[in-house]
Amino acid sequence: ELPKKLSKKQEVSGLGRNCTMFDTVxxxxxxxxxxxxxxxxTTWLDEVVKHCLSVNEAFLEALPYSEIKATAKSIATYCWKKDAYCYQEFIDRQSRKGKLGGLKGGKIRSDNYxxxxxxxxxxxxxxxxxKQIATELMVTDRTIRNWIKNDV
Structure with missing residues (x-):
């Protein structure tokens, strides 16, 4: 599963190991x-960490686990956010939470005002x-501007 250029133990030092791992993974x-x-x-992140660990085994001098985990998290988060399907799932989930409301946020909070x-x-x-309206209603000036902009 490792690329051919990493199939044998490599002597890479300094930032080279981090960059090599990052680019490969x-x-x-x-x-x-x-x-x-x-x-x-979290399942995706675990998979990326596993792959980073396997790439790390190809180095003569292995990177510490903290660096592997940080690199994996960076790659996993970027790919998760940039993948159109996963991103849309996130947006849909946030939208559902907002519509359902709760103690704060979403439609319930909006209805309170x-x-x-x-x-x-x-x-x-x-x-x-x-300014007078904001003071009277105990909200910010910005809130009044938003209400007027959205209701007019």
Whole structure:
């Protein structure tokens, strides 16, 4: 499974080992991510760590595990985010969480401010400034600007 140029123990020192590992594993990962579509990120990360460990065995002087893990995490995260399918799964999951709401965020949080938004628009029609409205409703000026921009 190792590339031919890493099939025997190599003498690579300094940053060379890190760069060699990174380049070798990233090229593998660009294709390997496809097998993990619809899966879980931690499973993917474990697979990348395993591959990094196998590449590390080809070095005469092995890299410490902390560097292997950091390199694997960098590659795994990049590929996971850049893979269109995995990224869309993440976006869909976040969207579902937002719509369901919870203690904070999403539609529930937005609905909590609905009455204040109505008051803000009414105050605006009465001629109050955005600053006065923000102070009265105990929200920021930026919030008032967003409400007006979105409701007008």
């Amino acid at each position: 990233r090229k593998w990962a660009y294709k390997a991510i496809r097998a993990h579509r619809g899966g879980i990120y 609905a009455s204040k938004r109505v008051k803000a628009l009414a105050m605006m029609k009465e001629g109050m400034t955005q």
